[in-house]
Amino acid sequence: MIPIPFDFRSSSFIILALLLTLLTFGCSSIGRMTNADGFRVCENPGWSPANFGLKDHHIFWHDGYYYLISIYVPQDDNSPFVQDRFAYARSKDLCEWEQLPFVLPNRVPGRRDEQAVWAPFVYYENGIYYLYFTGVTEDVTQSILLATSNDPSDPSTWQPQDMVFQPDHPGMVWEEGGWADCRDPTVVKIEDSYYLFYTAKDVNGPIIGLATSPTPTGPWEDHGSILVSRDEVMIESPTLVQYGDLYYLFYNHSKQGEYFRIGDNPAGPWGESKTFQPGWAHEIWQDPRGNWFTSYLTDYSVTIRPFIWDRFKHPPNPIIEDSSKNFIPYIQSK
Numbered sequence: 001m002i003p004i005p006f007d008f009r010s011s012s013f014i015i016l017a018l019l020l021t022l023l024t025f026g027c028s029s030i031g032r033m034t035n036a037d038g039f040r041v042c043e044n045p046g047w048s049p050a051n052f053g054l055k056d057h058h059i060f061w062h063d064g065y066y067y068l069i070s071i072y073v074p075q076d077d078n079s080p081f082v083q084d085r086f087a088y089a090r091s092k093d094l095c096e097w098e099q100l101p102f103v104l105p106n107r108v109p110g111r112r113d114e115q116a117v118w119a120p121f122v123y124y125e126n127g128i129y130y131l132y133f134t135g136v137t138e139d140v141t142q143s144i145l146l147a148t149s150n151d152p153s154d155p156s157t158w159q160p161q162d163m164v165f166q167p168d169h170p171g172m173v174w175e176e177g178g179w180a181d182c183r184d185p186t187v188v189k190i191e192d193s194y195y196l197f198y199t200a201k202d203v204n205g206p207i208i209g210l211a212t213s214p215t216p217t218g219p220w221e222d223h224g225s226i227l228v229s230r231d232e233v234m235i236e237s238p239t240l241v242q243y244g245d246l247y248y249l250f251y252n253h254s255k256q257g258e259y260f261r262i263g264d265n266p267a268g269p270w271g272e273s274k275t276f277q278p279g280w281a282h283e284i285w286q287d288p289r290g291n292w293f294t295s296y297l298t299d300y301s302v303t304i305r306p307f308i309w310d311r312f313k314h315p316p317n318p319i320i321e322d323s324s325k326n327f328i329p330y331i332q333s334k
Contacts, residue, residue: 042094042095044303045093045094045305046094046298046301046302047068047070047089047091047097047302049099052072052073052074052075053075053078053299053300054070054071054073054087054297055083055281055297056120056237057069057070057120057283057295058122059283059295059304060285061288062124062129062152066090066287067089067090068088068091068097068295068302069088069103069122070086070087070088071118072084072086072087073300078300080136081116082116083116085105085117086103086117086120086133087099088100088101088102088103090153094304100155101155102155103120103147104133104147104158104160112135112141113136113137113160114137115137115138116135116136117133117145118134118136118142118183119133119183123188123189123216125216128149129149131148131158132145132146132185132186132196133145134182134183139177139178139179140178140180141175143163143165143182144164144165144182144183144185144196144198145160145161145163146161146162146164147159147160161217162217164217164218165196165222167182167198167200167209167224169222169223169225170224171202171203171224172200172202173200173202173203181234182199183198183199183200184198184236184237184238185197186238188242188266190242192214193213193214194215194216195210195211195212195240195266196213197210197239197240198210199234199236199237202224202225205230205232206228206233206234207226207229208226208238208249209225209226210224210226211223226270227270233254235253235254236251237251237252237280237282239283239284242266243316246264247262247265247266248261248284249261249262249263249268250276250282252281257275257280258277258280259274259275260273260274260276260318261273274317278296278298278320279296279298279303279320280296280297282296283296284307292307292308292309293305294318305321307319307320
């Protein structure tokens with residue numbers, strides 16, 4: 001065999017040309033790629049049903065699927081008092097969604113959710129999925145309720161449990177039999193305690209409140225306000241995230257949009273408010289590999305984007321990735 005001399009200069013040129021080709025044509029086609037299991041990876045992940053709308057929602061992972069549960073908004077009526085079931089879907093790739101039967105679709109007179117159900121949030125522990133949500137009576141009295149499932153792939157397995165929480169801290173403004181604010185639950189376990197964040201009112205105005213419990217089902221001790229709205233506008237959809245040694249409280253100001261604040265303790269005190277855009281009613285979550293995402297409302301659909309921490313700022317600030325960038329979500333191999 002005659003040895004063929006290796007020309008480093010020409011080889012380098014070929015490699016550079018290949019790289020430029022990939023950059024030019026490969027990046028623009030990421031949204032059309034498929035993974036090893038054949039599932040499409042799209043440019044703008046999220047769920048936008050054709051026949052109804054979505055509002056406050058939550059995304060969780062179970063057995064190879066992302067599940068999205070949301071307030072159901074009828075196509076011809078966006079009144080909160082007809083939002084009487086939860087929309088439910090699952091996806092392998094955050095792009096193609098399989099719509100599942102509604103969750104908790106039956107309203108029973110006399111129950112604390114006889115009129116409507118709002119703001120679902122799912123917490124998982126030891127084989128049990130805990131679905132916290134707002135139950136609304138005909139008088140618009142609001143309570144935090146609970147349903148559980150050990151197999152959320154079957155929507156019918158979500159079984160209602162006892163009422164979880166109603167505010168009872170000194171100075172609360174909440175009374176049975178009339179409009180009484182107590183909604184938008186988020187539950188986080190920190191060390192050996194469970195923290196329930198909620199939206200309500202007390203004598204100081206609209207609040208985000210906090211209750212704690214030694215178990216995910218209660219009993220809950222209501223600690224009252226951790227943040228007060230000074231302009232009498234409701235602050236809603238609280239979400240708490242820990243990053244490093246700091247806690248980030250995300251919430252929606254009903255007139256101005258989404259904000260976050262940073263603190264050393266999950267109960268505050270909190271630093272100055274900072275805007276968090278685009279969208280509203282953000283959920284912050286991680287996929288099974290630990291990648292950060294945010295899902296949020298744009299009109300009556302849910303948009304999903306990668307979420308990063310800007311470590312060039314101190315403390316690190318959360319940033320929603322540019323919507324023009326493609327991304328490849330985690331997809332479980334067979």
